[in-house]
Amino acid sequence: MVQLTQDILNPQAAVDAVMTTSDGAYVQFVGVVRSHSRGREVTGLEYQAYVPMAEQQMLRLVGAVREKWGLACAILHRMGYIPVGEAAVVICVASSHRAEAFEACRWAIDTLKNDVPIWKKEFTVDGTFWIEGEDAILTNNKPS
Amino acid sequence: MVQLTQDILNPQAAVDAVMTTSDGAYVQFVGVVRSHSRGREVTGLEYQAYVPMAEQQMLRLVGAVREKWGLACAILHRMGYIPVGEAAVVICVASSHRAEAFEACRWAIDTLKNDVPIWKKEFTVDGTFWIEGEDAILTNNKPS
Amino acid sequence: MIVRVLLFGHYREAAPVPVGTDGLLTADIPEGSTVATLAETISSLDPRLSDLVSRTRVAVGTEFATLETVLSAGDEVAFLPPMSGG
Amino acid sequence: MIVRVLLFGHYREAAPVPVGTDGLLTADIPEGSTVATLAETISSLDPRLSDLVSRTRVAVGTEFATLETVLSAGDEVAFLPPMSGG
Numbered sequence: 355m356v357q358l359t360q361d362i363l364n365p366q367a368a369v370d371a372v373m374t375t376s377d378g379a380y381v382q383f384v385g386v387v388r389s390h391s392r393g394r395e396v397t398g399l400e401y402q403a404y405v406p407m408a409e410q411q412m413l414r415l416v417g418a419v420r421e422k423w424g425l426a427c428a429i430l431h432r433m434g435y436i437p438v439g440e441a442a443v444v445i446c447v448a449s450s451h452r453a454e455a456f457e458a459c460r461w462a463i464d465t466l467k468n469d470v471p472i473w474k475k476e477f478t479v480d481g482t483f484w485i486e487g488e489d490a491i492l493t494n495n496k497p498s
Numbered sequence: 499m500v501q502l503t504q505d506i507l508n509p510q511a512a513v514d515a516v517m518t519t520s521d522g523a524y525v526q527f528v529g530v531v532r533s534h535s536r537g538r539e540v541t542g543l544e545y546q547a548y549v550p551m552a553e554q555q556m557l558r559l560v561g562a563v564r565e566k567w568g569l570a571c572a573i574l575h576r577m578g579y580i581p582v583g584e585a586a587v588v589i590c591v592a593s594s595h596r597a598e599a600f601e602a603c604r605w606a607i608d609t610l611k612n613d614v615p616i617w618k619k620e621f622t623v624d625g626t627f628w629i630e631g632e633d634a635i636l637t638n639n640k641p642s
Numbered sequence: 643m644i645v646r647v648l649l650f651g652h653y654r655e656a657a658p659v660p661v662g663t664d665g666l667l668t669a670d671i672p673e674g675s676t677v678a679t680l681a682e683t684i685s686s687l688d689p690r691l692s693d694l695v696s697r698t699r700v701a702v703g704t705e706f707a708t709l710e711t712v713l714s715a716g717d718e719v720a721f722l723p724p725m726s727g728g
Numbered sequence: 729m730i731v732r733v734l735l736f737g738h739y740r741e742a743a744p745v746p747v748g749t750d751g752l753l754t755a756d757i758p759e760g761s762t763v764a765t766l767a768e769t770i771s772s773l774d775p776r777l778s779d780l781v782s783r784t785r786v787a788v789g790t791e792f793a794t795l796e797t798v799l800s801a802g803d804e805v806a807f808l809p810p811m812s813g814g
Contacts, residue, residue, distance in 0.1 A: 375533040375582055381603075382526045385814050388594065389519040401813065402736060404806055407790035408813075431813060438519055443814045450532065456604045459525075463596060463814055471787070471806070472813030473737045484738040486783070487810025491738040529728050545727065546650060548720055551704035552727075575727060587728045607728055615701070615720070616727030617651045628652040630697070631724025635652040 355428040356412035358403060368428035368446035377426075377448040381455040383463045385443040387436050392490060394478040398437045404471040405433075411470040415462050423458045425449050431472060442474075499572040500556035502547060512572035512590035521570075521592040525599040527607045529587040531580050536634060538622040542581045548615035549577075555614040559606050567602045569593050575616060586618075643673050643715035647684055651723040653698075656690035671713070677702070678709040680719055698723050729759050729801035733770055737809040739784075742776035757799070763788070764795040766805055784809050 355371035365384055387399050412429045419427035430444040445462050449455035476483045483490040499515035531543050556573045563571035574588040589606050593599035620627045627634040647667040649657055671680055677700050685694040698721040700707050733753040735743055757766055763786050771780040784807040786793050
């Protein structure tokens, strides 16, 4: 299950999508908009996505987790403006063995950050920045 | 926050206990009663605890996560009879860096399984077993 | 002196007298006895308790102890088989 | 031939003409051009686009491609700066 949406994410939906009665555990990663970034006070984030490719890449991640570990994985990512404290990404992996669930969930979020075409714009008290990998690039634009 | 309870566990309570607006992520491990164990069909589990020591050990785990990683950790564990599909344990670690959150959460569940005095009895279609580490010991007793 | 003994897992069900759901037994051992002496006393009570020492860690009160730990009257001693929480 | 170009992150804001929220530009390049030719054309449009090639991966349609990939009329080419989802 993958979901790329403007709506508030529901972490439990990711759990429900992956768990079966033969699974003994799940590991969930939830990324949340935090109040500070790179020493600056953040008021919110805006996520931009290349939607068709992002969805395809998320589906491939889910497929890769099934192939590498034989495990079910769900990925939810939010787009658009997100205020501090709300979730931007949810990844859930179900397993009967905890070691693999940790490993697969970790791999999924690491790979998502590199290979899923989504970018964030940080609104801070010192200006608005596009975050591109390690770079933060000041922009004049207002929230779109 | 630690909780050792007869009641249904609420994973969100663990999240709420650890997250602050400066945390960018949390990793959560949830152990659930599964329908099969060691090749046998399971109908439910019963957890027995040495309550005062288990609570103390859970508090020490939370303290160790704060000491080793500087991270907030919450641990919930259920006691008594638990049917298939319901959560037995919830661990949540909040962090601004995902690598450490995965590492700390993994460490907490591994250590809990070794050092927190809780034991499970498995009710299966082939009889009732005490699980003691790697050993499954057949017992004649009915659910207490 | 009297100490209290807590058994867990299948050992509780192997106790020679019915124990409550709190798993408490009492034992009368010589003053100054160690955990080892108590463990011997308990494991001789029933064949199913004979491997108690080799399969358990021990706690006095809520702290892990060793076979050499010296006991006092009224101590609560818990024999902890390999754990299976989580 | 006409291809469509998608820019993301700060590059979208650096585009020489206002682009919609879908980030679409069009470019007219010779038949049989590669991604490299297109990238050169785009990066010459504005100084802020000059590092486009060194800072982006490219996709044709929704598949990663390379600078050597040959384009066809109507292709949609996306220049993807380092990602920051999650």
